Amino acid sequence: MTQSLAEADLGTCRRHRDGQLRVALVDSLPLLRSGVETVVAADPGLTWIGAASGAPAAVELCDRTAPDAVLITSGSDPGWKMCELLTRLFNRMIVVVLIGPEARSAEAMARARLHGARSLVPIEADSDRLVTAIRLGVDLGDYVDPQLRACFGPVRLSTVAFSGKPLSRRELEVLHEIAKGRTAVEIAGRLGIGTETVRTHVNHVLRKLDARDRAHAVAKAFEMSLLSR
Template sequence: MIKLVIVDDHPVVRDGLRGMFAADDRFTVLGEAGDGREALAVTDAVHPDVILLDLRMPVMDGVTTIRELRSRGATARVLVLTTYDTDGDVLPAIRAGATGYLLKDTPREDLFRAVVAAHRGESVLSPAVAGRLMGELRSPAKEPLSQRELEVLTLISQGCTNRETAGRLFISEATVKTHLLHAYAKLGVRDRASAVAAAFEQGLLGRD
């Protein structure tokens, strides 16, 4: 039997998934968790084969959980099961080490097959997610951020205003705004918060 842990912050979702898998003798649900931190504790305790993991959860999100599982040497395959299929969700999860990525509207039998495949170590992607990844691979490489753009984003990530950033770097506010606009274009975002988040996700900014 394939041993499962279900991680989702909605009890109704966990109940539904547990009932589905309990009705099939190929699977056994060893535990549940409502956030990433609980998922780490449950995984340490029961050592599942496959973890069904939501992404957007309180306390510790899914991508952070995947990274932490990998850093701890956990052998469980992680199959993301979420509502979201945006680039900002899919790519970080895959890069963090998820074995598969499915949406919550996946039919029951497809979900069962995906869990079996993930247990074998096979990559499993919903059609929508596969299309997004192919689009990412086919798109031209993005221009890297300049050193000055990185310096501006670093200060912005620390809570500095444009004026404070300009003062620290001995440049004008207009120049700061120009660097930010260039960074937005390179990162494919439209605002400061998204630029900082994208830079963190791509490992361009430290997390100290």
């Protein structure tokens, strides 16, 4: 059987990483906590750190235990504020979001990415897919479960508003960085341009894609195949 891309990437990560990944969860449901703890504890490459309920307890847990990955459910963080808070405070840690039905749209998931989520996986995923989301999220810094990629489209281009002017090479570069959740300052540093120049490019992207904001632009870009799934 042909090896999937995720399996190939995961194999590469295993060969190039020593030690175990430390994993924590932020959620108040005991049954979910028990299930995630069981999956993490059963994998020899992962170490269960613990769970917390709410932002204050999550910050304390991350500050005390320094996890490599923290899992958050979309239902417990509807505005992605906790996701953003944790990624800002602990920039060496990644957030893995367990996506429930209420957040299973291109725009909702784009907003999760823009607020710092680095790995997205369905909340009902089996243990293998959850472990893959954790490992590839940490090692690659950017992972979306195949089931969720389908939520980004496809749609007919005729149904997507477009000004008729194609994005420039630099605007596409900026769009790719936006999709990774990077701020204007971070994008400027990566591309070697000024912050105001980045903001100008962002405004051009929004206008050309007829998008309300950055998340809407990312969602439309996936639908138009300007970004790969």
